[in-house]
Amino acid sequence: xxxxxxxxxxxxxxxxxxxxxxxxxxxxxxxxxxxxxxxxxxxxxxxxxxxxxxxxxxxxxxxxxxxxxxxxxxxxxxxxxxxxxxxxxxxxxxxxxxxxxxxxxxxxxxxxxxxxxxxxxxxxxxxxxxxxxxxxxxxxxxxxxxxxxxxxxxxxxxxxxxxxxxxxxxxxxxxxxxxxxxxxxxxxxxxxxxxxxxxxxxxxxxxxxxxxxxxxxxxxxxxxxxxxxxxxxxxxxxxxx
Ligand SMILES: C[S@@+](CC[C@H](N)C(=O)[O-])C[C@H]1O[C@@H](n2cnc3c(N)ncnc32)[C@H](O)[C@@H]1O
Numbered sequence: 001x002x003x004x005x006x007x008x009x010x011x012x013x014x015x016x017x018x019x020x021x022x023x024x025x026x027x028x029x030x031x032x033x034x035x036x037x038x039x040x041x042x043x044x045x046x047x048x049x050x051x052x053x054x055x056x057x058x059x060x061x062x063x064x065x066x067x068x069x070x071x072x073x074x075x076x077x078x079x080x081x082x083x084x085x086x087x088x089x090x091x092x093x094x095x096x097x098x099x100x101x102x103x104x105x106x107x108x109x110x111x112x113x114x115x116x117x118x119x120x121x122x123x124x125x126x127x128x129x130x131x132x133x134x135x136x137x138x139x140x141x142x143x144x145x146x147x148x149x150x151x152x153x154x155x156x157x158x159x160x161x162x163x164x165x166x167x168x169x170x171x172x173x174x175x176x177x178x179x180x181x182x183x184x185x186x187x188x189x190x191x192x193x194x195x196x197x198x199x200x201x202x203x204x205x206x207x208x209x210x211x212x213x214x215x216x217x218x219x220x221x222x223x224x225x226x227x228x229x230x231x232x233x234x235x236x237x238x239x240x241x
Pocket of ligand 1: 021071085088114136
């Protein structure tokens with residue numbers, strides 16, 4: 001399976017279906033961000049701590065695999081020079097629409113998050129990255145590229161799926177829910193192989209300590225982790241050394 005092509009088509013379809021991660025922010029949200037009132041969600045309910053972000057005015061920010069007209073427009077309205085990079089043309093259309101509607105300057109680039117050769121080394125002060133590890137077989141090349149295009153001292157703020165932290169929950173989750181996914185999919189979906197892949201990839205999720213180790217190996221220091229949703233999702237922040 002060509003994972004990149006599969007995901008491009010899948011996310012283009014999600015835009016048509018109105019998946020919540022494809023719905024652009026309203027003009028009120030960008031107006032508030034212009035007044036300094038903003039927050040960024042990389043997971044459904046809890047915003048990333050504001051203290052994890054540097055002062056934005058004049059900073060170069062890469063919103064990585066972050067199309068959909070959400071994080072990019074907010075950060076641009078808050079004063080950053082924003083580039084949104086994503087694999088789905090329809091997702092990028094959402095950012096284009098918000099930029100035109102709200103008079104924001106946003107650079108929009110289509111591409112694969114594992115290949116950031118469109119950008120010279122040390123181009124950005126901050127990378128905001130909703131999620132890698134459900135869309136590529138290995139996140140480490142993405143983080144190595146993120147390290148290359150960040151300036152020294154720049155921050156990478158990412159959300160990743162991880163093995164649940166609570167032991168009882170982890171057992172129920174992996175032994176029952178995830179194991180049942182392919183069987184359920186055969187009953188209700190024409191795309192059972194995709195669900196099998198999803199179940200396999202969930203079982204392969206590393207724990208947050210491993211994710212933090214990989215961030216260190218990619219060249220990031222001062223790694224902070226915030227667990228969300230029973231530890232299934234963790235938001236990490238690391239500083240480029
Ligand atoms: C969950 S959405 C994230 C965007 C959303 N704004 C958010 O806040 O979560 C995942 C995004 O990753 C993008 N994506 C998937 N695979 C990718 C790849 N290989 N390279 C770049 N972007 C990719 C999808 O097109 C989609 O826009």
